[in-house]
């Protein structure tokens with residue numbers, strides 16, 4: 188017990204008195220993320236001070252984790268050392284009562300006299316302790332005193348798997364950061380950390396039996412500079428790498444255990460294995476030597492399904508199992524090009540010998556052998572959804588990343604599923620369409636979209652839905668060189684996913700989340716975390732209804748005043764935005780949030796390129812995919828161009844394997860000189876600009892007999908424009924037919940799947 192001067196003791200004694208007329212609280216006073224299932228607001232405060240004692244069963248290790256975490260937190264952040272026993276009766280009690288609900292359930296009762304946290308298990312108790320700590324962080328506090336608002340909370344998670352992933356292969360992060368990341372997951376009641384430990388660009392875990400994994404596979408000669416789509420590729424010329432020793436891994440596993448987080452290690456196979464092949468080329472199919480990859484993407488170099496490869500992998504996995512107690516071991520399984528297996532006499536013989544149909548069944552054979560091995564050691568595999576191709580291994584859990592369809596199929600086959608669709612769970616995508624955003628892989632996944640996710644697809648019946656264990660945010664680090672950048676990309680989107688997976692569909696409320704988020708962002712910043720802060724950033728919404736275009740400014744905080752200007756206005760007279768603006772000309776409009784007269788958050792500009800089709804009615808035959816059509820079909824004729832590199836924004840429409848067919852009604856007979864199309868070309872993201880465009884201007888909306896055709900010879904990466912001259916033709920209806928590129932060729936990312944066709948504004952000039 189610390190020494191306290193008499194005056195402070197007197198103050199503490201007085202302040203721990205129970206108030207006769209406690210102030211009642213509102214539900215909104217408890218700014219917890221994720222929001223609990225049930226909160227009953229109380230009145231008054233519990234005075235947490237150095238006379239407060241912590242009571243728990245010292246013999247119970249599961250309880251001790253929560254007790255130690257709470258003690259350390261208060262000591263380090265509030266300079267309060269909890270007493271062993273209390274004369275004042277002011278105490279915090281921790282207990283486990285298995286009858287009180289599902290495994291992670293807890294109740295937290297705070298009265299003026301005491302705090303009781305009761306977990307259904309050690310896990311539940313820890314989650315409840317986190318709720319208490321979150322409430323503690325939200326009180327301004329004086330030295331040696333925190334007033335914690337009285338409350339009764341009953342809580343349990345909607346999903347049992349609430350995870351975050353981190354790719355340490357593309358960039359490597361120190362143990363201190365891994366612990367910080369785990370702490371942050373724990374603070375938001377997540378319970379799984381998927382540690383992606385091996386990649387083409389680096390092998391990051393010490394395997395004692397194979398020292399060349401440390402000497403060779405852990406280092407690459409140099410790294411790509413800029414975006415993969417920037418041509419020609421340039422490199423930094425600097426050796427890069429590192430790995431975690433087994434001692435470090437043990438330390439991290441223990442650290443996670445004390446926070447009730449299970450670490451799921453991923454050892455990628457049979458693809459994404461070029462670093463391992465650089466160290467042990469005999470495990471490949473070609474007899475060639477390999478180097479550790481220095482740029483991103485999917486590589487043809489994959490493990491050969493030879494006996495010596497299985498022996499290697501089993502030895503590696505044995506060391507991995509000795510380090511990680513997790514029931515699940517992730518074995519990758521994604522993006523394995525079959526080229527080398529097709530050209531290998533050994534693989535072709537094996538296909539015949541095993542009675543397999545093709546290379547997909549060979550991949551399935553590969554995964555099943557690994558599954559057999561891991562099952563024989565009492566472990567289960569998780570694989571990316573490609574492991575469905577060629578037949579799913581009998582006991583596998585599927586991580587559905589290429590949308591939800593793999594997860595749906597697996598659940599229908601009776602397999603467990605973790606949802607991680609790129610559309611809602613890829614935190615390497617851009618989160619803002621602001622031009623100053625740091626370089627990212629592409630896509631567009633704002634906070635609101637993450638928050639809107641529900642991991643159970645409508646296609647599943649109640650029985651099948653039980654196989655959806657939960658969801659996970661993925662953090663691929665090609666474009667994240669530093670831990671600060673990882674933090675910026677992962678937070679606060681991880682907080683949105685924490686609420687999606689803990690609180691569930693019925694509790695969600697985005698506005699409520701945003702207002703609670705404000706205090707959490709401040710806390711994160713105070714803790715030295717570098718979260719993005721999108722709350723006051725201005726958002727623009729363009730509505731295209733009955734022939735006219737309207738512009739709206741807003742921010743997610745729904746706070747402050749947004750002032751706007753357009754390129755023709757003098758800067759001194761920026762009016763406050765109060766109602767939608769009608770747009771009928773080209774120009775740039777800019778909005779900025781002001782709070783108490785000060786600009787906060789990022790401004791947003793929107794440029795209108797007026798044309799004869801702006802605001803027109805249109806019909807489209809095939810619908811875009813739900814996840815890539817947020818602006819509706821009207822986005823094609825709203826006068827606004829989509830981002831050059833964020834095809835997921837509201838302006839782009841994405842058609843999965845389908846053609847783009849439209850009729851634009853110009854309202855009256857109109858003379859047209861040219862039509863300018865915008866397409867997106869990003870083969871790395873499975874997006875292909877089309878090979879041709881067909882158009883006809885006509886007086887009728889009946890399908891035309893004759894088309895004008897434009898062949899597209901040259902495709903440039905990201906957004907590209909194609910102009911079709913029509914030489915002053917007249918007509919009211921512009922018919923458009925843009926055939927999809929078709930099936931993605933072998934060797935490319937997404938090989939064998941229908942290409943995505945992304946279309947933006949169709950400008951009629």
Ligand code: ACM
Nearest residue numbers: 521522571588663
């Ligand atoms: C993945 O993003 N390749 C699983």
